[in-house]
Amino acid sequence: MNASTGTRQETTVLTGRPVSPGVAHGPAFPRFGQLDRIGPERLAEDQIQAELGRLDSVARAARVSLMRQRESLGQQFTPEQRQVFDTHLKMLEDPVIEADVRDRITKERLRLEDAVKEVYQVYERLFRVVQSEALRSKMSDLRDVALRYLRHCERAEDEDRNRPGDRRGSVMLVRELSLSHLTEALELGVAAIVAEEGSEDSHGAILTQASGLPAVIGVAGLRERAGEGDRILVDAHAGQVLIHPSDEAIAAAMNRGVAEDAPRLRPPVLADGETVRLASAVASVREERVAVRLGIEEVGLYRTELPVIQRQGSPKEAPLVNLYRQVVNNAASVVFRLPDMDSSVDLPEIFPDPERNPALGMRGCRLLFARPEFMRVQLRAILRGGGERPAFVAAPFVTGPSDLERVREAAETVRQELRLAGHDVPHPVRVGAVIETPAAALLGRELLRAADFALVGLDALAQYLLAADRAHPNREVSGLLEDLPPVLLRAVRKLATIADALETPLSVYGGLLLRERALELLVGAGVRSFVLPPSGLAEAAERLDGLDPEEWAGAADRACAAV
Known part of the structure; x- marks a missing residue:
């Protein structure tokens, strides 16, 4: 993440990744922990x-x-x-x-x-x-x-021993967002949490989102730049953290907060008159409602992992049906991505044995095929929750057309079972491919011909194409993924061209979308549909509206050639 200093020398702007939307400000409350300091004392x-x-x-x-x-x-x-x-x-x-x-x-x-x-x-x-x-x-x-x-140690080296009331309205600063930090923040009345590191899929991040407490993770340089009591502004819609913000900056951020009466976004229209589709990527009904209030009524990607994690790998069908019914009723259309998880999640029920490399192991479709009952429960809940409306299901981590066909067969089997049981599910499931592996990208024509629609996962595809971990501490590795890599742009351009020729709807999602010039270059590469979290929709709409596709087609050509 990058940092910049504003015109006022004392104001520092740090950027990170929003985990839970909202805007808050208050004095800094550092809780970076003390796990790296071991004293010289030894017991007798x-x-x-x-x-x-x-x-x-x-x-x-x-x-x-x-x-x-x-x-x-x-x-x-x-x-x-x-x-x-x-x-x-x-x-x-x-x-x-x-x-x-x-x-x-x-x-x-x-x-x-x-x-x-x-x-x-x-x-x-x-x-x-x-x-x-x-x-x-x-x-x-x-x-x-x-x-x-x-x-709970009598001699623990706590950084602060103030009573709970002393921290109400403060901004907690931590190394990594954890469940213990969240529970402490809620008990103390903390206004927001900012973390140097962390994953959107961690338990702490998931429950922070559910709690509604504004939070931003991945804020590099936080410990060095913010001290005890410093004035902090957290804009968890934009993923920004301001240290020593001005009164004007605080007022502007608070006014930008997503409120019930927030202005609805207009679909962005390119300079040639073509409309760009924006849809939301969400993991909860709460997030979905934020997007709908903004005027984005299509859910382009609903992440189904949260109930699985919450139920320790064994979600029950009835609660899932109720949840998915709410999701469907709130939106004009919904794409449910089947659970995409690997053994990095702590779910012994699903992953009883550790894997040497979970990212290349039992995940996505492979997990669904290995545990057909797990997939069956999800498909039944999606179909029952949708009722008479067509169901759109995205198959994660596919490596070829055969993966799609296996999901389609499973979905049709479930649909026929439900019809025999008296449920009204008249429409066959529309099955889409989540393209995030090099194999899927290379087999783009065959995959897009077999799919009813497709989603390109920018972040995962970039990591696999470049064999680079975006969380790696060495910038020689993680730096490869800071911008839109030329090889990734080439792959997406090829997929967009094929999808257009086959008339297969194709959308792109991922954190890389909001990087500088990424949306614009992807429009130049032929993409006309983007899926973003609610916190990124307004920025995307503003950047895309009035964009000249011919100008950016040339820019995309030059970017693809810069290898």
């Missing part, structure tokens, strides 16, 4: 047993505290969302983690606080070496558990 031999007893007390207190938070904050979440707390309870009760901490106390004579830190650091070093999605997800949860341990 006769202190070890007492320290082990302290571990038992702290572990018990951490578990009780988390259970109480789950109950006391219950009104903030649905019953299904509260089950995410159970994942962290399981980690607090994990005998392997506790045994590792005990070993550090008994063998290395570390204080409890330092033993917890060292265990965490061992896992973190492994993560840094392997760089797998599985470890990244587990590290987020393990960090949360480690911080909970420390907060």
Whole structure:
């Protein structure tokens, strides 16, 4: 992420990725944690047993505290969302983690606080070496558990011991957004959360979104630029964080907040009179309603993973039907992407065995085919929730036309079962391809001929084409994905040309869309349909309206040649 300094020298603007929309401002409340500092002190031999007893007390207190938070904050979440707390309870009760901490106390004579830190650091070093999605997800949860341990240690090196009332209206600054940070923020009345790192798919991010607390992640340089009590403005619609903002900047941001009476967006029209389609990418009814209030009534991508995570891998059909019925009733049309997840999520019910490289393993369609009942429940819920309306289902992580046909066959089998049971589902399922693998891009003609529609996942396709991890700490790797890479633009241009010839609707989605010149270059490459989160729709509409497609076709040609 980049940072810039405004005309007023004292105002610094940092950018990140919005997790939960909203605008808030207040004094900085740093909570970067203390997991990287291990003290030199060592226990005497006769202190070890007492320290082990302290571990038992702290572990018990951490578990009780988390259970109480789950109950006391219950009104903030649905019953299904509260089950995410159970994942962290399981980690607090994990005998392997506790045994590792005990070993550090008994063998290395570390204080409890330092033993917890060292265990965490061992896992973190492994993560840094392997760089797998599985470890990244587990590290987020393990960090949360480690911080909970420390907060219940009598000698924990807390950064701040102010009473809860002292932090109402502040902006919490953290290294990585976790469930423990969210629960603390809700209890203290914090106005917003900003994180240096993190994933949109982490438990902390998912529940933060559900809570409605404004949050931005991936804000590089936060720790160096913001200090205790600094005035902070968080615009979680735009993904911006201002340090020492002016009164005018605060007023402007607050006025830009998405309100009930927010002006509806007009469909952007290019200079040649062609209309560009904008649709929303959402993961909840709440997000969908924000987009609808903005005038974007088509859901181009509904992410179905949240109920799966909330139900620990086993969502029930009836609640899914009710949820999907709400989604369908709120919108003019909805594309449901079947669950796209890999073993980096902590769901033993679905992924009982760890994988060496989850990003290249059992994910997307592969998981659905390996667990047909899992896919069947989703398809039944989508069809029942949609009723008489046509159902649009996107198949994730496809590698060829045969994947689409298997999903289509499964969907038709489910539809016939429902009809025999008396359900009114008159229309065959429209099955689309999510193009995010090099194989899918190379087989574009065959895939687009077999599909009813297609979605191009820019972020994933870029990572696989360039064999680069956007979260890699070395910019020689992550820097490859900062802008729209020429090879990615070439691939999308080819797909757009084929889709146009075959009259197969094609849309593009992903975080790269809002990068500088990305939307414009993609229009030049022939794309006329974009799917964005609610926080990015207004910017996209403004940038696309009046755009000259011929001018940007030339720019796209030059960009594609810049290899």
